Amino acid sequence: MSFFTDKFSGQKFFEKIEFDHVEFYTSNAKQTAYFYKNAFGFNLFAYRGPETGNSETVSYVLKKNKVFFVFTAALKSDHFVSEWVKKHGDGVCRIAFKVDSVKNAFDGCIKRGALSESEDIFTDNGNGLYESASIKIYGNCFHSFINRGNYNGFWAPGFKEMKPVENRSDSRILFIDHVVANVEIDKMDYWKEYYEKVFGFSTFVRFDETDISTKYSSLKSVVVRSENWKVKLPINEPAEGLKKSQIEEYLEFNEGPGVQHIALLSDNIIDTIAILRENGVEFLELPDTYYEILKNKNISIDENIDKLKELGILVDNDDEGYLLQLFTKPVQDRPTLFIEIIQRKGSRGFGQGNFQSLFESIELEQKRRGNL
Numbered sequence: 001m002s003f004f005t006d007k008f009s010g011q012k013f014f015e016k017i018e019f020d021h022v023e024f025y026t027s028n029a030k031q032t033a034y035f036y037k038n039a040f041g042f043n044l045f046a047y048r049g050p051e052t053g054n055s056e057t058v059s060y061v062l063k064k065n066k067v068f069f070v071f072t073a074a075l076k077s078d079h080f081v082s083e084w085v086k087k088h089g090d091g092v093c094r095i096a097f098k099v100d101s102v103k104n105a106f107d108g109c110i111k112r113g114a115l116s117e118s119e120d121i122f123t124d125n126g127n128g129l130y131e132s133a134s135i136k137i138y139g140n141c142f143h144s145f146i147n148r149g150n151y152n153g154f155w156a157p158g159f160k161e162m163k164p165v166e167n168r169s170d171s172r173i174l175f176i177d178h179v180v181a182n183v184e185i186d187k188m189d190y191w192k193e194y195y196e197k198v199f200g201f202s203t204f205v206r207f208d209e210t211d212i213s214t215k216y217s218s219l220k221s222v223v224v225r226s227e228n229w230k231v232k233l234p235i236n237e238p239a240e241g242l243k244k245s246q247i248e249e250y251l252e253f254n255e256g257p258g259v260q261h262i263a264l265l266s267d268n269i270i271d272t273i274a275i276l277r278e279n280g281v282e283f284l285e286l287p288d289t290y291y292e293i294l295k296n297k298n299i300s301i302d303e304n305i306d307k308l309k310e311l312g313i314l315v316d317n318d319d320e321g322y323l324l325q326l327f328t329k330p331v332q333d334r335p336t337l338f339i340e341i342i343q344r345k346g347s348r349g350f351g352q353g354n355f356q357s358l359f360e361s362i363e364l365e366q367k368r369r370g371n372l
Helices: 029-040 080-088 102-111 188-199 246-254 269-278 289-297 305-311 352-369
Strands: 017-025 043-048 057-064 067-074 091-099 116-118 122-124 128-136 142-151 173-182 202-207 218-225 232-239 258-266 314-318 321-327 338-345
Touching (some): 017 080, 017 142, 029 057, 029 067, 067 080, 067 173, 091 102, 091 258, 102 128, 102 142, 116 142, 173 338, 188 202, 188 218, 188 232, 232 246, 258 269, 269 305, 269 321, 269 338, 314 352
Parallel strands (some): 017 067, 173 232
Antiparallel strands (some): 017 091, 043 057, 057 067, 116 128, 122 128, 202 218, 218 232, 321 338
């Protein structure tokens, strides 16, 4: 049974918190950055590596409006990043938050039960203080706290600015809407309670196997959020089914819990999907019957349904408005991480009305891979 509330029942542990960046560990940062730049319309923003004094890793930072993706690879096989990629494949290792006080955020989270990953809170390279610290979360992933309020240098210590080469078309991506985790069975509520206790976040959406299921498989999901709505973190776990669910497939190939997908908000999803398809991005496929049903629902939307059908864009509505969304196929060889494109027109939901169609589409991809 689904649950939704816009009432915030958490605690205000942070005066300010929002997404700062997402970091990926990869086997080849240069090639991965090239893919995201050309496929999703990002611009090369910053670089760190041997040329800037870092002899162990290389990192490329891509930027699109308020979205920052960092792609990091190790230069030697015995480095932690290499070991991480060997186990999990290319994927998200770090979700970083912008806060007004790293010390208060970090110390508070540790006091409330978080485990430290990095305590290098202050870095002074002659350009003022760059504040950062990190805590451990599910799998081998981390949350970092970042504050550049007293830092006068470029982006972060050790990085140099890169001259952007503008893409031919604007992909209309604005910022990160939410980041989704997949965790083991019976661990969803553990992490929900973790975010409530450690971060003071509030649960505002919950779905169970009666909401998200097919003949063969199902899942459970809960969403926690910050008071200011700028951080939304859905958490999924598998539920009992006749065959292997998409969450179980993820856990198998990721070799444990981790980030399933990143949702990027667009201000014009029709333009975004058209450009991304032109750039070669592959999306999940839906049956034409989806749009026949959509027309019969008589939902009041601004967009032309035939155009949505042409591009494969989904629609869902609620009491606050509606949203449009579409999901890519996995963006690396392992069937783990993917990207969602979403546009919100009033709705703060997650497309519950599309769950059945999406689940069936994902199962079709699983079947093609021989993993259903």
